[in-house]
Amino acid sequence: MTDSYPVDPDSVRVWCGYRHHSMHVKDFQDKLGEVFIPACVKLQTNLGLTAYIPTVLLGIRNKESFVPDETALVFYKSQETYRACFNTLAERIYALDHHGVFSFEKNEYEFQSYSEFPKLFTGSLEFKKPVYLFDKKTDWMNGKSKHFVGTRDSKMPPAEFQENISKIISTIQKNEKLDGAIACIDSDYLVYWELISNEQTENNLSIGIPLLEKAFKEWKQSFTAKDMSLPKGLWDNWEGITNIDAGSCLNMVFDRKPD
Numbered sequence: 410m411t412d413s414y415p416v417d418p419d420s421v422r423v424w425c426g427y428r429h430h431s432m433h434v435k436d437f438q439d440k441l442g443e444v445f446i447p448a449c450v451k452l453q454t455n456l457g458l459t460a461y462i463p464t465v466l467l468g469i470r471n472k473e474s475f476v477p478d479e480t481a482l483v484f485y486k487s488q489e490t491y492r493a494c495f496n497t498l499a500e501r502i503y504a505l506d507h508h509g510v511f512s513f514e515k516n517e518y519e520f521q522s523y524s525e526f527p528k529l530f531t532g533s534l535e536f537k538k539p540v541y542l543f544d545k546k547t548d549w550m551n552g553k554s555k556h557f558v559g560t561r562d563s564k565m566p567p568a569e570f571q572e573n574i575s576k577i578i579s580t581i582q583k584n585e586k587l588d589g590a591i592a593c594i595d596s597d598y599l600v601y602w603e604l605i606s607n608e609q610t611e612n613n614l615s616i617g618i619p620l621l622e623k624a625f626k627e628w629k630q631s632f633t634a635k636d637m638s639l640p641k642g643l644w645d646n647w648e649g650i651t652n653i654d655a656g657s658c659l660n661m662v663f664d665r666k667p668d
Contacts, residue, residue, distance in 0.1 A: 414665045415546035421484045423539035425477040427512045427520040442653030452499045457490035460549035461661040468655030475597045534575045539593035542582040547589040554634040557601045557618045559625035567596040581617035632658035
């Protein structure tokens with residue numbers, strides 16, 4: 410694993426992406442592996458990327474269309490570093506390439522992709538407003554990252570769902586064994602990530618996810634991010650990541666650019 414590079418918990422773009430309606434499932438998965446996931450690392454490392462944890466949900470059995478097709482945590486040295494990326498041609502090209510694969514306009518065919526910086530959780534979740542639970546610097550590339558996605562019980566009103574999950578997130582926030590945790594709720598689903606330090610990974614410890622798994626009675630999925638490094642660069646002959654499929658959850662490992 411690389412040297413430690415902790416950053417503030419609000420320096421991450423929390424991404425919930427939906428495929429463009431013109432993309433078939435396999436084409437979408439292939440495009441993520443061949444282009445978008447490796448390009449994020451190769452184009453943004455020099456721009457201040459510090460950690461990247463994408464998860465492919467499209468194609469998982471019984472996933473509802475309102476659940477994102479891809480989620481990701483994209484960490485930068487700071488929010489200012491992220492904003493400065495758009496001063497570069499490399500970042501503008503990477504951002505523009507998303508539009509042929511992801512949906513950014515809500516209409517009768519598709520849901521709207523979005524990303525936001527999180528704020529400190531203070532007891533109540535808001536729809537599409539991500540939060541972080543612990544106000545401390547962390548390095549999400551080092552340690553074990555776990556991810557949970559679950560859908561609201563169809564018989565439960567969204568307001569009750571919001572209140573119930575807020576209580577569980579409050580309970581998780583009290584557990585000091587976690588190095589980091591991030592959550593984002595929408596009216597029909599929750600996405601949640603937690604980071605466990607290397608010292609505690611021997612027992613495959615999970616803190617918040619068991620609590621969430623008990624609370625979700627219908628569709629739910631849990632993931633453990635698998636470390637992956639890229640063997641080639643931008644100018645080498647290679648096919649990209651060829652084994653991306655439904656349920657792929659990756660912790661991309663790369664050398665961070667020093668300050």
